[in-house]
Amino acid sequence: MNDTLIQESNHILLNEIQASGIRLEDVTDLTVRKGGAGPTDHKAITIFNTTVMIPVLSHAAESSPFTATRPTKMGLASLKKDGKILTTIRFIKEPKFYKEKSSDGTPFWKIARLHSKDVLATTVLQTCIRYKNKETSCQFCAIEESLKHETTIAYKRPQQLAEVAKCAVELDGISQFIMTTGTPASSDRGAKILFESVKAVAEAVNIPIQVQCEPPDTFDWFLKLKNAGASSIGMHLEAVTNRVRNKIMPGKASVSLDFYFKAFRAAVEIFGKGNVSTYILAGLGDTEDEILLMCDKLVDIGVYPFVVPFVPVRNTPLENHSAPSKDFMHKILDPLALSLVNAGMTSETLESGCAKCGACSTLSAFEKKHSA
Ligand code: SF4
Structure with a gap:
C-alpha cells in the first residue's frame, strides 16, 4: 500500500474507483454483463473486503486511472492507480x-x-x-x-x-x-x-x-x-x-x-x-x-x-x-x-x-x- 492510500480512508477510495471504473486486460468472460437492466457493463470485484460492482466496459473505464492486472487462477489481481500498485483485489468467479x-x-x-x-x-x-x-x-x-x-x-x-x-x-x-x-x-x-x-x-x-x-x-x-x-x-x-x-x-x-x-x-x-x-x-x-x-x-x-x-x-x-x-x-x-x-x-x-x-x-x- 502506498502513502496516499494509507491516508485516504477505504470508502472514499472505493467511491472513486466506482465512479471511474477499472481498465481490465480481459473482459470477455460471462461475469461481465453487456446490456440489460441493472449494473450492466460492470464486474463484481472485492476490494478492501467489500464486493462492489465496478464499471469495466464504459467509456469512463477506458480512460480510468485505475487498472488491474490479469487475474490469477484464484481470481486475484493487483489494482493500480496511475501505474502504482494500490492493493490486491479479487474478481468474483463465475458461479x-x-x-x-x-x-x-x-x-x-x-x-x-x-x-x-x-x-x-x-x-x-x-x-x-x-x-x-x-x-x-x-x-x-x-x-x-x-x-x-x-x-x-x-x-x-x-x-x-x-x-x-x-x-x-x-x-x-x-x-x-x-x-x-x-x-x-x-x-x-x-x-x-x-x-x-x-x-x-x-x-x-x-x-x-x-x-x-x-x-x-x-x-x-x-x-x-x-x-x-x-x-x-x-x-x-x-x-x-x-x-x-x-x-x-x-x-x-x-x-x-x-x-x-x-x-x-x-x-x-x-x-x-x-x-x-x-x-x-x-x-x-x-x-x-x-x-x-x-x-x-x-x-x-x-x-x-x-x-x-x-x-x-x-x-x-x-x-x-x-x-x-x-x-x-x-x-x-x-x-x-x-x-x-x-x-x-x-x-x-x-x-x-x-x-x-x-x-x-x-x-x-x-x-x-x-x-x-
Ligand atoms: S449488484 Fe446488487 S445493488 Fe447492484 S443491481 Fe445487482 S443486486 Fe442491485
Missing part, C-alpha cells in the same frame, strides 16, 4: 449454476445472473413499452440490448425462475433473489408478472426476494406480492426533479412524483420501514441539494433511497455522458448515510434488495463509518 440448464434446455445464465458475490438477479420481462420509442425511453437504459446479443430470453417463465433459484441456492449459496422487470403494456406495470414469478420461486426455495417495478395502478398488488413471498419492493425514481425526469426519462416521467409517493406510503404499510426502496442515479443532472432533499422526504416516510453513481452504458443515448465525480458522490452519500443511520434504516437492517446487496454504491460503507 457453478451458469453451467446448468432448465428442464426446457435454457442455460441458467440466460435466465438469471449472479450480481455481486451472492445475489441472484433477473429481469423477468426483458422488453419494455417505453424502450423502442425515443420519445418515451429512459436514456440510460439498455434493457433490450442483451436480447439483441442473445445473452438472455425475452420472458423468464415462473418454472424457469424456480429451477434456477433452486440450483443457485444449492450450488452457490445464493442469499437473495432480486427480480426486476421491463414495463409491460398493462396498468399493473409488471406487478402481475412479478407476482407469478415470486409465487413459483418462493415455493421452490426459502430465500428473501425483492421485486422491482413501476408503481402499479392499484396498490392491492403490494399485499399480493408480499403474500406470494416478496420481502421487499423497489420502485425506482432514478431522477428526482421533473426537470431531469422529463429530459432523461420522458415516458416514465408521465407517472408523477405524487403518484410515486402515494405508492411508497402504501407499500411501506405492507412491507415495513426500509423494505421499500428506490434507486436514484446521481449524475443525471439533479444537483446534490436536490437529491438530498428528495432523500430526506423518502427517509421520513420509511423509504430507503439507494443512491448510486450513474454509469453511462454503451449503446444508449447517454453513453458519452460523464460519470459523477467522487466529490459529487461524497457530498451526497456521507450526509445521506448519517440520516439513514439516525433513522435506524441501514443496508444491514433491510430484508432484501439492492440496498441490502449494496454493491452498486458505496452508501453502505458510509453507513458503517457513521455507525462505528
Whole structure:
C-alpha cells in the first residue's frame, strides 16, 4: 500500500474507483454483463473486503486511472492507480449454476445472473413499452440490448425462475433473489408478472426476494406480492426533479412524483420501514441539494433511497455522458448515510434488495463509518 492510500480512508477510495471504473486486460468472460437492466457493463470485484460492482466496459473505464492486472487462477489481481500498485483485489468467479440448464434446455445464465458475490438477479420481462420509442425511453437504459446479443430470453417463465433459484441456492449459496422487470403494456406495470414469478420461486426455495417495478395502478398488488413471498419492493425514481425526469426519462416521467409517493406510503404499510426502496442515479443532472432533499422526504416516510453513481452504458443515448465525480458522490452519500443511520434504516437492517446487496454504491460503507 502506498502513502496516499494509507491516508485516504477505504470508502472514499472505493467511491472513486466506482465512479471511474477499472481498465481490465480481459473482459470477455460471462461475469461481465453487456446490456440489460441493472449494473450492466460492470464486474463484481472485492476490494478492501467489500464486493462492489465496478464499471469495466464504459467509456469512463477506458480512460480510468485505475487498472488491474490479469487475474490469477484464484481470481486475484493487483489494482493500480496511475501505474502504482494500490492493493490486491479479487474478481468474483463465475458461479457453478451458469453451467446448468432448465428442464426446457435454457442455460441458467440466460435466465438469471449472479450480481455481486451472492445475489441472484433477473429481469423477468426483458422488453419494455417505453424502450423502442425515443420519445418515451429512459436514456440510460439498455434493457433490450442483451436480447439483441442473445445473452438472455425475452420472458423468464415462473418454472424457469424456480429451477434456477433452486440450483443457485444449492450450488452457490445464493442469499437473495432480486427480480426486476421491463414495463409491460398493462396498468399493473409488471406487478402481475412479478407476482407469478415470486409465487413459483418462493415455493421452490426459502430465500428473501425483492421485486422491482413501476408503481402499479392499484396498490392491492403490494399485499399480493408480499403474500406470494416478496420481502421487499423497489420502485425506482432514478431522477428526482421533473426537470431531469422529463429530459432523461420522458415516458416514465408521465407517472408523477405524487403518484410515486402515494405508492411508497402504501407499500411501506405492507412491507415495513426500509423494505421499500428506490434507486436514484446521481449524475443525471439533479444537483446534490436536490437529491438530498428528495432523500430526506423518502427517509421520513420509511423509504430507503439507494443512491448510486450513474454509469453511462454503451449503446444508449447517454453513453458519452460523464460519470459523477467522487466529490459529487461524497457530498451526497456521507450526509445521506448519517440520516439513514439516525433513522435506524441501514443496508444491514433491510430484508432484501439492492440496498441490502449494496454493491452498486458505496452508501453502505458510509453507513458503517457513521455507525462505528
Ligand atoms: S445493488 Fe442491485 S443491481 Fe447492484 S449488484 Fe446488487 S443486486 Fe445487482
